[in-house]
Amino acid sequence: MKKSFKLKGLDCANCASKIEDRINKLEGVVSATLNFMTTKLTIEANDDKMESIIEASRDIIKKYEPHVEMQKA
Amino acid sequence: MKALNKHLARIIAGGGLFIIGVFLSFNIEEQWLIFAVFLAAYIIVGGDVVLRAVKNIVRGEVFDENFLMSVATIGAFIISEYPEAVGVMLFYQIGELFQSYAVNKSRRSISELMDIRPDYANLKRGDEIIKVDPDELRIGDIILIKPGERVPLDARIITGNSTIDVSALTGESMPQEVLEGSELMSGCININGLITAEVTKKFSESMVNKILDLVENAAAKKAKTENFITRFAKYYTPVVVVLAAMISVIPPLLMSGETFTDWVYRGLTFLVISCPCALVISIPLTFFGGIGGASRKGILVKGSNYLEALSDVETVVFDKTGTLTKGVFKVQEIRPIGISTEELLEIAAYAENYSDHPISISLKQAYGKEIDDARIRDAQEIPGYGVSIIIDDKTVYVGNARLMERIKASYYIGEIGGTVVHISVEGQYVGYISIADEIKEDAATAIKLLKNSFIKRTVMLTGDKKGVGERVARQIGIDTVFAELLPGDKVAKLEELLASKSSKGKIAFVGDGINDAPVLARADVGIAMGGLGSDAAIEAADTVIMTDEPTKIWTAIKIAKRTMTIVKQNIYFILVVKFGVLALAAMGIATMWAGVLADVGVTLVAVLNASRALDVRNG
Numbered sequence: 001m002k003k004s005f006k007l008k009g010l011d012c013a014n015c016a017s018k019i020e021d022r023i024n025k026l027e028g029v030v031s032a033t034l035n036f037m038t039t040k041l042t043i044e045a046n047d048d049k050m051e052s053i054i055e056a057s058r059d060i061i062k063k064y065e066p067h068v069e070m071q072k073a
Numbered sequence: 074m075k076a077l078n079k080h081l082a083r084i085i086a087g088g089g090l091f092i093i094g095v096f097l098s099f100n101i102e103e104q105w106l107i108f109a110v111f112l113a114a115y116i117i118v119g120g121d122v123v124l125r126a127v128k129n130i131v132r133g134e135v136f137d138e139n140f141l142m143s144v145a146t147i148g149a150f151i152i153s154e155y156p157e158a159v160g161v162m163l164f165y166q167i168g169e170l171f172q173s174y175a176v177n178k179s180r181r182s183i184s185e186l187m188d189i190r191p192d193y194a195n196l197k198r199g200d201e202i203i204k205v206d207p208d209e210l211r212i213g214d215i216i217l218i219k220p221g222e223r224v225p226l227d228a229r230i231i232t233g234n235s236t237i238d239v240s241a242l243t244g245e246s247m248p249q250e251v252l253e254g255s256e257l258m259s260g261c262i263n264i265n266g267l268i269t270a271e272v273t274k275k276f277s278e279s280m281v282n283k284i285l286d287l288v289e290n291a292a293a294k295k296a297k298t299e300n301f302i303t304r305f306a307k308y309y310t311p312v313v314v315v316l317a318a319m320i321s322v323i324p325p326l327l328m329s330g331e332t333f334t335d336w337v338y339r340g341l342t343f344l345v346i347s348c349p350c351a352l353v354i355s356i357p358l359t360f361f362g363g364i365g366g367a368s369r370k371g372i373l374v375k376g377s378n379y380l381e382a383l384s385d386v387e388t389v390v391f392d393k394t395g396t397l398t399k400g401v402f403k404v405q406e407i408r409p410i411g412i413s414t415e416e417l418l419e420i421a422a423y424a425e426n427y428s429d430h431p432i433s434i435s436l437k438q439a440y441g442k443e444i445d446d447a448r449i450r451d452a453q454e455i456p457g458y459g460v461s462i463i464i465d466d467k468t469v470y471v472g473n474a475r476l477m478e479r480i481k482a483s484y485y486i487g488e489i490g491g492t493v494v495h496i497s498v499e500g501q502y503v504g505y506i507s508i509a510d511e512i513k514e515d516a517a518t519a520i521k522l523l524k525n526s527f528i529k530r531t532v533m534l535t536g537d538k539k540g541v542g543e544r545v546a547r548q549i550g551i552d553t554v555f556a557e558l559l560p561g562d563k564v565a566k567l568e569e570l571l572a573s574k575s576s577k578g579k580i581a582f583v584g585d586g587i588n589d590a591p592v593l594a595r596a597d598v599g600i601a602m603g604g605l606g607s608d609a610a611i612e613a614a615d616t617v618i619m620t621d622e623p624t625k626i627w628t629a630i631k632i633a634k635r636t637m638t639i640v641k642q643n644i645y646f647i648l649v650v651k652f653g654v655l656a657l658a659a660m661g662i663a664t665m666w667a668g669v670l671a672d673v674g675v676t677l678v679a680v681l682n683a684s685r686a687l688d689v690r691n692g
Binding site for chain 2: 037040063
């Protein structure tokens with residue numbers, strides 16, 4: 001399944017590409033895209049792992065961009 | 074905005090202290106005081122950068138820009154280059170400020186571009202009208218669309234007529250007339266009439282949502298250039314940092330008379346230029362701008378990779394029917410012998426009265442009058458030949474040349490364009506009518522534009538007869554025609570063309586997306602025409618042209634070329650400046666000031682250049 005989020009306050013392109021890269025490497029992620037311009041993060045992943053992937057993504061974002069808020073889009 | 078202001082206040086305060094520090098360093102002797110002033114300025118301006126760097130190291134993230142900037146500036150402090158330390162941090166922060174301003178501005182223009190999402194729908198429930206989120210409506214709900222409002226979901230008009238503005242979807246400024254029974258596309262704007270309509274699709278499947286989804290997700294399909302940048306960025310920073318370390322240490326150890334201070338300074342300058350930010354930010358921004366700009370023109374490009382491919386197209390292959398021609402048959406020529414034009418058309422229309430074949434329909438349309446059933450009897454279809462019928466007690470044959478042979482009538486044998494219908498009355502040949510698919514008004518212009526600018530070859534594929542295909546090709550200026558192809562043959566032909574093209578050039582196939590999906594999929598870039606309202610076209614193609622105009626293919630390629638030009642300008646500009654300054658720094662010519670300008674200034678120029686991609690007004 002696919003879920004999208006808005007990353008409010010995302011303003012560093014380099015961090016965005018690092019975040020995208022890291023989320024893509026999480027287990028169970030089919031594909032993750034972070035569009036820096038629209039600040040939209042789309043995660044496609046296996047249904048049963050989705051919850052834990054979202055949590056892990058939240059941590060990754062916190063690590064690179066502590067001030068960014070991950071909101072449901 | 075608040076964050077920006079706080080940022081600005083810190084820059085101004087730190088900048089003021091920095092100027093005082095510079096002034097003091099020329100006029101007083103007390104080094105500790107000068108140091109204290111610079112240190113205060115540094116903490117105000119760059120404290121947060123150092124703090125973030127420390128936090129990131131704790132988290133195990135080393136090569137990030139905060140860390141590199143901190144090391145470079147603290148290093149400058151250690152070798153007693155106070156003004157450099159503060160100045161570099163100051164410029165870095167000013168650059169960050171400008172950058173977030175520029176990014177915000179591009180984001181705003183992109184969201185303006187995407188501002189076709191309807192905010193609400195007026196749901197009619199009994200006598201009540203309630204404003205609801207379009208997402209909540211279901212198929213069959215009745216909605217009211219007032220003048221000036223956006224059509225919230227795809228719907229069919231129940232009552233009312235109006236003019237609607239489709240420009241947000243197609244880039245077409247000509248308004249369309251709609252009336253009872255017309256299908257409305259979500260995202261269009263109702264100009265003048267009050268319309269009641271029945272929802273035909275859920276919001277998630279409505280046209281406006283499809284378009285937005287497509288444009289927003291286009292970033293997921295990355296161009297080769299983008300992948301190159303990502304890989305480059307990964308290695309650039311570590312390599313530059315290692316070089317910086319080597320430059321600081323090795324020369325003073327190996328060469329006599331060289332001081333650490335001098336070489337460490339050169340190494341620190343390296344660190345200042347070690348962020349690939351300019352590339353990482355400006356290249357995706359350019360692609361996104363190009364895709365967004367194209368969508369404004371009614372051209373949906375499904376990914377950066379397709380935009381890149383479009384810019385390399387050297388051969389355009391067209392499907393004929395529905396792409397270069399309207400796909401609607403129309404009477405082209407009426408040639409009576411011994412009777413009047415009107416009489417001949419009347420006989421043909423009466424004879425074809427019972428048929429629903431496109432040719433029969435075009436004959437009846439050309440005749441345009443009511444058919445009087447009492448005048449005709451004994452209509453009989455002769456499959457593969459035509460029809461026989463009795464009109465006003467006269468035996469009439471209407472059909473192809475073979476039918477004329479069969480009834481042994483002498484008929485006109487010369488070359489005639491299009492599909493020909495011969496007519497005989499009581500065994501006497503009275504003339505023929507030719508019917509052809511109409512060529513689109515701008516087809517010839519499109520081919521001319523393509524050839525004048527960048528396309529080496531144009532090809533047309535058609536299932537029609539050779540004569541018909543060649544005539545159409547001649548009229549609009551197509552180079553090569555392959556006619557009488559079965560649907561499967563089209564893929565095979567395209568394969569042949571793909572095999573014979575140059576290695577860099579790409580082949581685009583243009584079709585209507587309805588029965589040529591395999592060919593669209595096989596081409597380097599599959600372009601579908603007439604996407605507005607056609608889900609098939611939107612699904613099947615890599616690039617969708619919302620209107621029916623072949624000239625839009627030229628526009629699409631032009632936007633793609635322009636986007637790629639900007640991408641290349643940025644890449645070359647950034648690399649030349651960065652490597653240039655690195656080389657100069659190694660030689661001891663470029664100072665840290667030059668380094669920070671190369672880093673910050675280049676990013677800024679690249680971002681501003683990238684935002685040009687959005688602007689497709691003169692496209």
